[in-house]
Amino acid sequence: MNTKIYSATTIGVNAYQVEVEVDLSFGLINFFIVGLPDTAIKESKFRILTALKNCGITLPEKKIVVNLAPADLKKEGTLFDLPVAIGILQTSNHLKIDSNFLNDTLIIGELSLNGEIKSIKGALAIAYDAKKFNKKRIILPKQNAKEAALIEDIEIIGVENLTELIAYLKKEINITPTVQSIEELKTTTHELVDFSQVKGQEQAKRALQISAAGSHNILFIGSPGSGKTMLAKRLPTIMPKMSFDEIIQTSKIYSISGKLLNKSLIFERPFRSPHHTISQAGLIGGGSYPQPGEVSLAHHGILFLDELTEFKRATLEVLRQPLENKNVCIARAQQSLEFPADFLLIAALNPCPCGYYGDKKKACICHSTLIAKYLEKLSGPLLDRIDIQIHIQSIDYDTIHDKKSQNVSSADLYSAISRAVETQKNRFNGAKFNSSMNTDEIDKYCQLTENAQTIIKRAFEKLNLSMRGYHKILKVARTIADLSGSENIDTAHIQEAIMYRSLDKNLEKQ
Ligand SMILES: [Zn+2]
Incomplete structure (x- = not known):
C-alpha cells in the first residue's frame, strides 16, 4: 500500500x-x-x-x-x-x-x-x-x-x-x-525611541532626515561618545511605515531564520548592528544550511556598521554585491540561492586612530601620516555607495543642560520626509528613490538653477571632484529640494549637498 x-x-x-x-x-x-x-x-x-x-x-x-x-x-x-x-x-x-x-x-x-x-x-x-x-x-x-x-x-x-x-x-x-489580522499583531510593544531624546545634534539629525527621505547611505565621522549610535538607532523612526508587502517580505526572512517564533511579524523597519568581528557568512549569509546574513535581516531597514575601520577589509568587500543589487547570491553545490538585501547603510568611524581628530574638547595625538593611513583602510567600493558624509561633534555641557533648548523630534523630521517620499513615488512610479537614479535620470530630474550651476562648477574644480562624486551631490541635492517641495535645485540645496562630501578631498587623492 x-x-x-x-x-x-x-x-x-x-x-x-x-x-x-x-x-x-x-x-x-x-x-x-x-x-x-x-x-x-x-x-x-x-x-x-x-x-x-x-x-x-x-x-x-x-x-x-x-x-x-x-x-x-x-x-x-x-x-x-x-x-x-x-x-x-x-x-x-x-x-x-x-x-x-x-x-x-x-x-x-x-x-x-x-x-x-x-x-x-x-x-x-x-x-x-x-x-x-x-x-x-x-x-x-x-x-x-x-x-x-x-x-x-x-x-x-x-x-x-x-x-x-x-x-x-x-x-x-x-x-x-x-x-x-495584521492589525491585531501591530499592538506588539517595542522600544520607544525618538529623536527628541537626542539633545542638540541638529546637523546630524538633518543629515539623517535627508538620508531617510532619499534612501541615501550615510557615514558618520566622530569622536567616541559623540552619539553616533544613539543617532543611528533612531533612523527607523523617521522612515516611511512599512507596507504590507514589505512586512511580509522581511518577516519571511526572519521566519526562515527561525527568528519569528511567537514574535508575530516584523512591523518596524529592522535595525541591525553586527559587531566588527562578524564573519563574512554572518554578514551576507551562508553556511552548510544557507541562512540569511545580517544584510538580509536588515531587508527594508537599516544596517549599522559601527567602527567601520575595525571590520576586516575582506568582510566589507562582500557588501559590494548587496549594495549594488539589493540582494545576495549564495552559491551552493546544487543550486545557488538568493536572499533579498535591500537596506539603508549607516557606517560610523572615528576620525583618526586616537579618535579625537577635530574634536573640540580633546586634542588628537595622531601624526598626520597615521591619519591618512587610517582612512586608507576604508574600502573604496563601500565608500562609493555612500552619498552623505557628516562629522558629528560631541555635544557640550551647555547643550545638555539647556532646559529651554527645543529638541527636534522624529515627528518634526518626518513631515517633510513623507512629502519627499510622495514626490519620488510619483517621479519613479514607486520603483526607486533618488539615491538609485542612473545617469539619464540624473540629467532629467536634477535641473539646476543658474546660480546653483555656478556653485557646483566651482566646487567641482575646488574639491577636484570625480564624476561619481559630482553625481552624488546632485542626487542628494535632489532629495534636499524634494524635502522643501522645490521643483528645481537651487543654491541652498546644492550648497548643503556639497557640505556632505567632506571626506572626498582626503579620499579621492588616493
Ligand atoms: Zn587622533
Whole structure:
C-alpha cells in the first residue's frame, strides 16, 4: 500500500512543494528514507517511530520506505517528521483520511519523542507560496500558526501534538483554523525611541532626515561618545511605515531564520548592528544550511556598521554585491540561492586612530601620516555607495543642560520626509528613490538653477571632484529640494549637498 502526503520546504525565501510517498511492504522490518534527505531527515525515523509508540500506536511489522520527491531537490531539517508520520498512519490504516483532503493539504512539523509537535523554520514563506501549489490548508505546529495565518485564503490548522492531530484527522475533534489580522499583531510593544531624546545634534539629525527621505547611505565621522549610535538607532523612526508587502517580505526572512517564533511579524523597519568581528557568512549569509546574513535581516531597514575601520577589509568587500543589487547570491553545490538585501547603510568611524581628530574638547595625538593611513583602510567600493558624509561633534555641557533648548523630534523630521517620499513615488512610479537614479535620470530630474550651476562648477574644480562624486551631490541635492517641495535645485540645496562630501578631498587623492 502506498500513500502520498504533500509537504513543503524552503530554499532561500521561496517554498517548494515536496511529495512524501510512504510505502509499506512485506520484507525485513526496516525503515528507509530516500530522495536526497540530509542527516536530520535520516534521523527522523527514530523520532517518528518513538513518537508513534509513545502515542500508543503499534505499527505492523513491515518494511517502511519513504520517498521524498522531487528527487533532485535537496531536503533539509526536521519539518518532514509530521508528514512522514501521517503517511505511515494512513498507509497502515490507522487513519482513513479522504484523498481530496490529503490533496488539498500541506503538512509540516517536527516531532519530539513524546509526540509533541515542535515549531519549524519558514512557515510564513511556505504559507505565502501554498496557493501556488493549489493547496487549501496547512497543518503545522501551533507555534507557527500565527505567522502563517497572515496569508489570506489558506486555512491554517495549528496543532500541539500528534494525539490531537490524529483525533482531528479522524474527525473526533474539531480544530478552529487560526485567524490572524495584521492589525491585531501591530499592538506588539517595542522600544520607544525618538529623536527628541537626542539633545542638540541638529546637523546630524538633518543629515539623517535627508538620508531617510532619499534612501541615501550615510557615514558618520566622530569622536567616541559623540552619539553616533544613539543617532543611528533612531533612523527607523523617521522612515516611511512599512507596507504590507514589505512586512511580509522581511518577516519571511526572519521566519526562515527561525527568528519569528511567537514574535508575530516584523512591523518596524529592522535595525541591525553586527559587531566588527562578524564573519563574512554572518554578514551576507551562508553556511552548510544557507541562512540569511545580517544584510538580509536588515531587508527594508537599516544596517549599522559601527567602527567601520575595525571590520576586516575582506568582510566589507562582500557588501559590494548587496549594495549594488539589493540582494545576495549564495552559491551552493546544487543550486545557488538568493536572499533579498535591500537596506539603508549607516557606517560610523572615528576620525583618526586616537579618535579625537577635530574634536573640540580633546586634542588628537595622531601624526598626520597615521591619519591618512587610517582612512586608507576604508574600502573604496563601500565608500562609493555612500552619498552623505557628516562629522558629528560631541555635544557640550551647555547643550545638555539647556532646559529651554527645543529638541527636534522624529515627528518634526518626518513631515517633510513623507512629502519627499510622495514626490519620488510619483517621479519613479514607486520603483526607486533618488539615491538609485542612473545617469539619464540624473540629467532629467536634477535641473539646476543658474546660480546653483555656478556653485557646483566651482566646487567641482575646488574639491577636484570625480564624476561619481559630482553625481552624488546632485542626487542628494535632489532629495534636499524634494524635502522643501522645490521643483528645481537651487543654491541652498546644492550648497548643503556639497557640505556632505567632506571626506572626498582626503579620499579621492588616493
Ligand atoms: Zn587622533
